[in-house]
Structure formats: C-alpha cells, structure tokens
Amino acid sequence: MKYIPGKLNRLFTNYGMLPKDVIYDYPRVTMIGNIHLYIENHKGLLNFNEHEIIIKQDQGTIRIKGKQLVIKNLLAEEIVIEGVIDSVGWESSNT
C-alpha cells in the first residue's frame, strides 16, 4: 500500500507539476552567502548556541555550524538564522 503513493509522488515531482518540498513535506532551506539562512517548514528547535543550531525536521535534524549564530526570527513554520555559517548538515533519523 505504501508503495503506490511513493510512486505517485515521484511521478508528480518528476513531471514538474509540484515542487518537491510540497510533495515530500521537506524543509526548504535558502541561504544567502554564508551569513543568512532561511528554513521553511521546520518542526522545532532542538538545541542552540553560538556555534551550533540543531533544528528538527520530519526525517531527522538539520545541524548548522558556524560562529556568532543568532536566531533572527522564530515562527511556527519558519526560522531565520544569521551569523557566519560554516556548514549545514543533514541527519536523517531513518538511516
């Protein structure tokens, strides 16, 4: 049963009808250089300090490393991070 919607989803996205973040419920991450990071569709803040921010998402976490990190804005669906961002990591809980 699970197989069919997965296949359908791929069909939808492959033919470009809908963006992937909508279909898979993935977070959308937008970066401006290394100073500004914008994440949509997150599921909450897990941990946070000046050097590292961990954000929960559907499949796991997003780990942002950097210096002088500040959460500029925290809303139910969006998060804006500013600072000097060194890396953005993806940690999937399934694998």
Added chain:
Amino acid sequence: MVGRVLIHNLKGGAFIRKKLSYRGMVEVVVKGGQVEQFLTSLSVEGIQIENVSRIDENTVMVQVNYLAISTMKAKRKKYNCKLKFKNRYGMPFFYSKRKKWIPPLVGVVLSFLFILVLSNVVWNVAVDGGSPETRYEVNELLDTLGLKQGNWVQNMEDISTIEREIMNNIDEVSYVGISKSGSSYNILIEESETMEPNVEQDPANLVASKAGTVDSMFVINGRPLVEISDFVEKGDVLVTGELDEDGEVLTYAEGEVIAEVWYEIDVTVDLSQYLLSLSSDPQKRYSISLFESLEWMPRSSGDKRLLLTNDRPIYFLNWELPISFHEHYFYGEDEEITETEVDHHVQEIVEDQLKRKLGQSVDIIYQKVLHEERDSDKVKLEMFVKVLEDITEEQIIDQGD
C-alpha cells in the same frame, strides 16, 4: 571578515528598527530548563520570536512582542524556565512613557492652529467718514470685494484694489484710506462736495474750428451769426455771446453747429493680419510657496499664458508667514490670421479708420478714393471724404478788465 562587517551592519539596522518598531518589543532573558523546547512551543502558538542569542550555558535572550508575555508566563512552568524582562522598545512604550506629555502638547498645537485660523479671518470692518448713504454704499461694495466680517483674508482683494474700486465706483467718494490693524480694517472715506454747475460762466463766443459749410445748427444760448449752407472759414464767429450790437449785454454762447467738412486722408489697409487673442475663460490654479522661492503648484496649467497672479499671504497674529498662497489665472491663446478682402469691405474699413482719426461723432456722408496703391499685403488709399461734424469751439470774449 566581510561576513563579520555585514553582520555588524545588520545588527545596526536591527537596532534602529527596534527603536522605531510600532509593535513594542520586550527583551526577555530565559534561564534554565528546556529553553529550546520552550521557544519551539511558543512559536507553535504563533508567537514571533526575534534575535535569539545565547548568553551562557543555560541563559538565552530573546525578543518578543509585549502581547506575548502572558503566554510566555503561562508556559514557562512546564519547561522549568525563569523569565526576566529587560529592555522595552517601540512605539507603545514610547507612547506610555510620554503619555502625560501628549495632552498638553496637543493643546499647544491646537491653540496655535486656532490662532492661525483666527489670524486669517477678517475680524472687523469699520467705515468712517462720509454721509450714511455713502457709507452704506461703500459697505455694500466692500462686501462684494470680500472685505466682510468673518471672511477669509485670502478671499479678499488687495487693499489697493479695494481702494481703487471704491474710488471708481462711488462718485461721491474723493478719498479712501484703508488701514489694517491686526485683523480688523478701518476704512476712512471722505466725500467730495458736489460740484454745482457754474451758473456764472464767462461770456463766450462759439467760433469755427475748421472750415466748412454749415449743415445744421442747434443753438442753446447766444445769437447765431451764420445760417444754414453758409461757408465758414476757420476762426469765424458762429454764435456770439453779445446779445445786442453794442456788446453790452453779454452771455455765454452754447450750442452745436454741424458743418460739412472735407478731408483728404491717407488710409492704409492691411490685407492680412496676425491676431493673437486670449480666450475669455481663464484657468484658475493655486500654488503654495515658501520663502517666495519654493513654489509648488499641484496641478499644472499646460502651456497656457499666465496673465494674472494674486498673492494671498497667510498671517499669524500680525505677522505675515513665509508660507503664502497664490492664485494664478491662465488664459488660453487663439491664433488667427485674418485675410481682408479689400474690395468688399473697403467702405467699412475706411469708415472705421476715419472715425479713429477724426473722432467717433463724425458722420461720413461722401467718400471717394483718389489714388490707390497696392503692396503685397497692404493697400494705401488716398481719399477724399466729406463728413458732418460739430465744428464749434468756445472763445471767451475779452471784456478788457
């Protein structure tokens, strides 16, 4: 390095934004417990959290809207957090800090506006001097010119215009002086003594000012010496003031002697004329100027010709403010080239020009073109005309004393 500078700038901008924010932000220090979970739960509630920064291991500083504080207080126990409120920014706090100041400030501003409005109203109009009838007439005229109690000063004509209008329209007035003191106007009028007709005129003859043949006469006073169809030379006595032959009973001669006079006149007629005329309905535009130089007109007039500008200064108490208000009248222009067909209209044109040369009262009875010369756009005519006109001229009789 670049990133650091940029961050610094962003923070500076944020600071200004914080100060000017209309929402009213509060800086909250959250201590201990599960801070991240606490913040996440707040954001799920729909609270916007800004500038989250960690101070130390278990202390975080955030900024929230002041309306969110009650929710924060309700939730903090669940996550074992302690809240400490620090600085407050934004218009709501700015307002509440200066709340006491606002009513007097508004009062002062309103009173200034009130004085400004009242300074621009005609407060009192007093007409002095002259007879009651004249004063009444002057008052009526002043009303139509806008100098009326309770009217705006800006709606009023200039003082000099008003003076001129009074002088022109009311004959009895020989002097008008308008003095303005504050927003009240004193109008001083002086009546001329009515000139009674001079009964005792000096004895006088009527003599001919031109040579001609007498056509008709109408003598009011005096003894006529000529008869109809007599030919008179210039200087001949037409009507004498001496009632008897000896010259002892004298009077002033009065009357009209219409004579036929001949003229030889050169008339030039333009065949085509370029006329530039202004249309009769002007476009009215207003503008505001500051210090006479910075002028702003909300609606432009196109390329029409400016003919008239009325300045309307705005007063504050006794002073003229540098801001003034102007009325402009723009007139449209019509260009036209009129072509005259000489052959058809020569009669009218010549008559028109002759009347212009000889005076409006002449009556042309005969005209003949002696010589005609045509240029490219002009016709020169040498004409012989016979006209009927009054040739009398008063000559005072010298009585030798």
